[in-house]
Structure formats: structure tokens, C-alpha cells
Amino acid sequence: MDITFEQVTHVYGRKTPFEKRALNNVSIHIPSGSFTSIIGHTGSGKSTLVQHINGILKPSAGRITVGDFVIRANEKKQNLKALREKVGFVFQYPEHQLFEETIIKDVCFGPMNFGVSEAEATKRAEECLQLVGLPSQLWHRSPFDLSGGQMRRVAIAGVLAVRPQVIILDEPTAGLDPMGREEILSLFKDLHERLNLTIVMVTHNMSDAANYSDQVIVMDGGKPLMAGAPERIFSQVDQLRKVGLDIPETMEFLNRLLDRVGKKETIPAFTINEAADAVIKILGGVKDHV
């Protein structure tokens, strides 16, 4: 599903002493089937932005289009349930939302909430638990018997069982060690390819944005500062630093980016800026990679 923001503004606490313009006239496009990462320093508006995609937040001004759904400011009658069936949201620490007595019941909860029969929900739950790699011996156990990483997989299966076309991930690897992080992100990369999902991921981790997404949007002060392919965004190191983003000072990072776009050259280990210039040179200019 294509997602478009047209001049979207979001103001928290309007006309109170705490009024805050968290999104300021944002216009962006997230193509159907893309894996888009939203990066930006704390308070730049990333979470506020993605919470508009499934109607958790409504715009104060402007318009959001998600496939055939249109969300406008001040519109009273909106079929948010139908929108939420298409747009799944994986919150930070989703495992904190598990509550049923068995894993399978937990995964069934989402689809049954959308009116799916128990038999169909069970079928979907089994499929999704398989997709996230949870062994069937565990399905009838309590979710609280699992490790943190496994619990997170169960919560993700619950979102997938609703069969959304778009998945929003808000810091999906928060609190995980590097191996757990890699596992969860590889899972989403795989689901993205297999199910043709549109994925929008909020992350503080530059390597994750570079390794897994095909589009990166940089937020700054409630506005998108840059949007484009990761190799273009991460070659603008000075600009990213200016908005407080910590770009890993490793040649390995840039070499991985080149590898991803199928370039075999290895860039030499000079300073980060020289390395970024070398990347642009190897890629033959940035405009072809936007």
C-alpha cells in the first residue's frame, strides 16, 4: 500500500501551555512494498509521524493517504478499524502486551478482535508462529515461559495474524543484544520479501537503517530533512552530524553499503568524509540512487 503525507501538521496540547508542534507541514511518500526507515534525534517527530499511519493520532492539518484510506484533519467519520486491519503496529517492547494463558490464544486475539472465527484465527496463528520460527512444542505453553526474544516473536506473530499489508515498527530491537537484533531484523526482511509487506521502521540505529531499508527518511524538528536511498543519505555525513545523528565511524559500515548495492570495490580506510566521497565516486554520483 502506498502511503502519502500531504502537508501534515500535528500539534499536541493545542491552546495549552504545553502546546508542541511535533510535525510541521510534512509531505512524504512511502512506496508500496518498500522498507522505509525513519531516523532522527530524540524528539524529532518520528513516533508522532508513524502513529498517523494507522490512525492512532489524527493530523491537526493536512492529509494522509494509505492505499484507499484517506485521513484528514477534523474528519469525524473515519473507518479506523478497517485501516488498522491493513496497518499493523509493532510497539516498542511488544512482549509487554502479551496476556493470554497460552501462546496460541495470544496470537489468535488480534484476528478474532477483527471478527475472524476461532477456527480461522487458529489456522492463521499456526501459520504465523511458524513464520516467526517458534517451535510447535511451545504453542500451548504460557507466553511467560519464553525468553524475551521468543516473547517478542509471539507478539509479532499476533500482528501478522491479522494479515496487514503495512507493518509499522517502532524501535523493534529496543533492549535486544546484537544477536537478538539481527534475528528480529532478518525476520522482518524475510517477511517483507515473502509477503510483499510495506515496512516502516523507526530506529535510532544507523546500521540497521542502512542494512535493511531501501528508503531512509531523516526527521529534524518535526520535518523531513532528507529522504532517499540509504547510500545517498549516509554519504551526507556532515549534514547528519549537524542534526545530532551518530554515524558509525567505520569503513566497514560504508563497505557494507557498497556491497548491498552490488559494488565490489572496497573503500580505503581514510577519514569518514573521504570515505563518503569515495562511496559517491564509486556509485557514479548520487542522483541514480535516490
Ligand SMILES: Nc1ncnc2c1ncn2[C@@H]1O[C@H](COP(=O)(O)OP(=O)(O)OP(=O)(O)O)[C@@H](O)[C@H]1O
Ligand atoms: N503526548 C504528547 N504530548 C505532548 N508532547 C508530546 C507528546 N508526545 C510527544 N510529544 C513531543 O513531541 C515531540 C516529538 O515527539 P516524538 O515522540 O514524535 O519524537 P521521536 O523522534 O519519536 O522521539 P524519540 O526518539 O525520543 O522517541 C517531542 O518534543 C515530544 O516531547
